[in-house]
Amino acid sequence: MAKHEGRRKDSEATVFFGSKTNFNGHLRFKENLCIQGKFTGTIEASGALIVDRGAVVEADHISVTSLTVFGTVIGAVHAIDKIDMMSGAEVRGDMTSVRLRIADGVLFEGECCMTSVEKEVEIFSRPTEEIKAELQRLND
Numbered sequence: 001m002a003k004h005e006g007r008r009k010d011s012e013a014t015v016f017f018g019s020k021t022n023f024n025g026h027l028r029f030k031e032n033l034c035i036q037g038k039f040t041g042t043i044e045a046s047g048a049l050i051v052d053r054g055a056v057v058e059a060d061h062i063s064v065t066s067l068t069v070f071g072t073v074i075g076a077v078h079a080i081d082k083i084d085m086m087s088g089a090e091v092r093g094d095m096t097s098v099r100l101r102i103a104d105g106v107l108f109e110g111e112c113c114m115t116s117v118e119k120e121v122e123i124f125s126r127p128t129e130e131i132k133a134e135l136q137r138l139n140d
Contacts, residue, residue, distance in 0.1 A: 019054065035071075053088065067097075 014032040017023060021037035027045070034050040035057055043049065043062045051057050055071035062077045069089040077083060077091075082099035085091050085106045096113040 014050070051089075 014034050015029070017033070017035045017037050017039065019036040021035075023037070024040045026041055027033075027039065027043045029045045030047050032048045032050070033045070034052055035055045036052040037055060039055075039057045039059070041059060043057075043059055043064065045064045047064065048066045048068070049062070049064045050068045051071045051073055053070045057071070057073045057075070059073075059075035062073070062075055064077075064079055066081045066083070067073070067077055067079050068084045068086065069091055070086045072090040073093065074091075075093045077093060077095050077097075079095075079097040081097070082101070083095050083097045085100075085102045085108060087103040087105040089103075090107045092109045094111045094113070096115060098115050100112055100114065102108060
């Protein structure tokens, strides 16, 4: 396992696709995944994705909680939380996320769309009629 300054230091386990792994298809996962080899296809996950140095991910669509790129990513990305493009990364495709960080030395071609976190609806301190009216306005 290679060390990177920007890598998450969560207590969550990280699964690795090694440098000799070549995976083609539809990938789904819930925890953290680090790709060190080559992936082609679609990624839909509720976990974090790390694309290591030397790794290549070519996807028609990537949907993850967060994405950290040290290698190459080609394709549209939607990250619920954040996208980090680290120095030396190559990213080609449109990015949608709440937070985006692009380090010096990144090759990026695409468009960025910054999303916002939906405001929370507080249901315990407001009258029921007020909440119903707000929900009705949202559904109209």
